[in-house]
Amino acid sequence: MKTIKVLGSGCAKCTKTAELITAQAAELGVEVSVTKETDPQVIMGYGVMRTPAVVIDEQLVHSGSIPTDNDVSGWLQG
């Protein structure tokens, strides 16, 4: 199972990012746990300055925008 964190201060874009990942995972049949991380201290810990950002299994894979469908399916299947 992949542990996915969406980093962001809870703005609309972060919510959309989390929804997008959950929906794609369900479609592809990949088991994931998606959580939203809003604590600025934790976000700083990943060295992220532009949100929303995505962390998969403690690896930062994306920062600064809502990811594209292609990005997301790439991460889930990778």
Next chain:
Amino acid sequence: MFQIFTQLADWLIYDLAGLSSSTKVGQALHFFVEDTTKIFVLLVVMIYFIALIRASLNVERVRDFLAGKHRGAGYLMGAGFGAVTPFCSCSSIPIFLGFTSAGIPVGITMAFLLTSPLINEVAVLLLLSLLGWKFTVVYILVGMAVGIVGGFFLDAIKAERWLQSFAAKALEQGRNNAPAGSVAVESMSMSARHQFAKEETLEIFGRVWKWVIIGVGLGAALHGFVPDGWIEANLGDGQWWTVPSAVLVGIPLYSNATGVIPVMESLINNGLPIGTTLAFCMSTVAASFPEFILLKQVMQWRLLAILFAMLLCAFTLIGWVFNFLFPVM
């Protein structure tokens, strides 16, 4: 070049809708149609081209550039980058922490964050098209000055004492580490730039179009329905108390530059002195409670209060100075 929008409004309001140009309603609607169409076209065209040019500029590169810079130059560059670097306001806190943990002094980081809402490409475009280049240059200089002087002041009083403890620790660590090497500059292909610019245009336009409508609508209402000469007769002399009042009125009105500039145009055309107008608008754009509540995550109340008081004093001073220097612009 902008006449086409006047003609369009003439045709729509006076010819097609049959309203007379001598009625208040006709004038207000004409103003509304002319300004919204002009602003929308300008925004779409210009945001695209500006985004094309600055596609490869991002906050990470700004941070690496600012880290380890001499303080004097740092304030100027912090404010300068704040004006031109694109970022979403929901990223303010991560940016604050990112800069801080790279050892950049609080004052330089705040110069960046204070200038950013005051000056951006949308604000500059609106000012240019509605109020002309002279006013635009004045606005940009004043906006930068707020960031630079504000940043300098915060470092002078050692504002880092009043950061939340984890942020203060991050700053301390960042200072001790050698400045990080700069990230490799990735060159961007033209198609990647086009893609970025297209997304940027859609995003910014999607965010600001309603502000334009609200702002121009308010401007039109002022234009059409506040009796001619009322503002000029009552507030036109730039009485000293009008400036702090304008600043105070501006605080609870939370808006971005896009919504406020059309109102500025209307106020100035109705005879409100330039200093009072600037003070009102900057206070509306840069001193807002929602932003301050966000900053609470990284700052203690004491620093927040100082920051707030500093901005209020700065805007009031700006208003007084401009009313004194340019009684009529």
